[in-house]
Amino acid sequence: MDFSILANIMNQEIDQNKFNNQDKLISILKEKGSELFNKPFEKIDFTKNPEIDEVLNNIERYPHLYVLACVMDRQIKAERAWSIPYEVSKEIGSFEFTSLFKLKEQKIKEIFVSRNLHRFNKDMSKYFYLTIQRIHNNYANNASNIWKGKPSSATIVKRFLEFDGAGVKIATMAANILARDFKIPMRDYFSIDISPDVHITRVFTRLRFITNSSNIEMLIYTARELNPEWPGIFDLPCWQIGRNWCNPKDPICKDCYLTNFCPKFMNFNI
Ligand code: SF4
The missing domain is CATH 1.10.1670.10 (Helix-hairpin-Helix base-excision DNA repair enzymes (C-terminal))
Structure with missing residues (x-):
């Protein structure tokens, strides 16, 4: 018996098994991803605080809070970041966009600093202010215009990238949550x-x-x-x-x- 031939055959079998296992892993993960995508909408646990999550999940009424929360989601725990739009709104007594739009940049900075909302209060309060301005200037005070009309995934990711402070990670996360969890229709999902x-x-x-x-x-x-x-x-x-x-x-x-x-x-x- 030539042991080198036997060893070769065994190695080939091991390689083949590795391939089969990898294919299997990919198909299990894809199946799980599709299952999560196809299941009906369920309230998203953004912060583990039911009162805050209630408002953040109301994307039809408060789409701007969703966009603001995405932009805040940097270098601190997600739960803390996602609470920020709620905390600012509570401070001014309104969740409505028109109320947030009335806030001056300095006032937002004061709220951030006094309540220590973020690790980088100065920069993030500026991004918060700029996000509100962009929603006003580009989306007619209605942040849901970002994803309205079944745009392509590339359009949605690009629109999030246009917000100051939002990088690729935030933009793809924002588009992914919209597609998978909020069931927002998109023309395709290639760019997520x-x-x-x-x-x-x-x-x-x-x-x-x-x-x-x-x-x-x-x-x-x-x-x-x-x-x-x-x-x-x-x-x-x-x-x-x-x-x-x-x-x-x-x-x-x-x-x-x-x-x-x-x-x-x-x-x-x-
Ligand atoms: S927890 Fe799951 S994915 Fe992680 S090493 Fe174990 S089997 Fe693999």
Whole structure:
């Protein structure tokens, strides 16, 4: 028996299994993403505070609060960032856009500083003010004009990018929540990329879709390669896996629904 031939055959089988497992992982995640996309609207738990979430979920009446919250979602815990438009509105006694529009930049800054709303009160109060101005100037005081009329995903992402302080991460997150959770109709989903979030990156690495030296661009292009019609489909399933089971240390693989196919590449630096 030639053992080198046997070893070759075994290696080929291992490679084939790896491929099969990867295909299976991709199809499970896509299925989960589609399931989340197709289920009826459910109230989104933005802040874990029912009173604040009630207002943020009322996107028909207060679309500007959604846009403002997205712009605030930087370098602080999401729950705190998403509470900011509510806190400012409470301070002035109204959630209406016309009331927010009356606020001078200095007044917004004072509210931010006195209530310590953000880690970067000076910059973020300015972005808050500029977001209100842009909604007034470009969207006729109605932020839902950003997504009205079934625009393409590229148009929605681009419109969010046009807000001062909103980068690619915020813009794609904003478009993804609109599509997946608020069920806003869009012409396509091509431009909704995966969010380079820490949980998502860790899960993508442990599934060996990317390596632990991959950068954000690699993550984004891998998701595009795996599902060009909607790269962001992986966002919520991977985020949930990362948050619930795939901990940085001691992942709870036995409870994770990917456990039968996951290569379980454990690198505790990710
Ligand atoms: S099986 Fe384990 S390592 Fe793999 S994704 Fe799930 S929790 Fe993470």
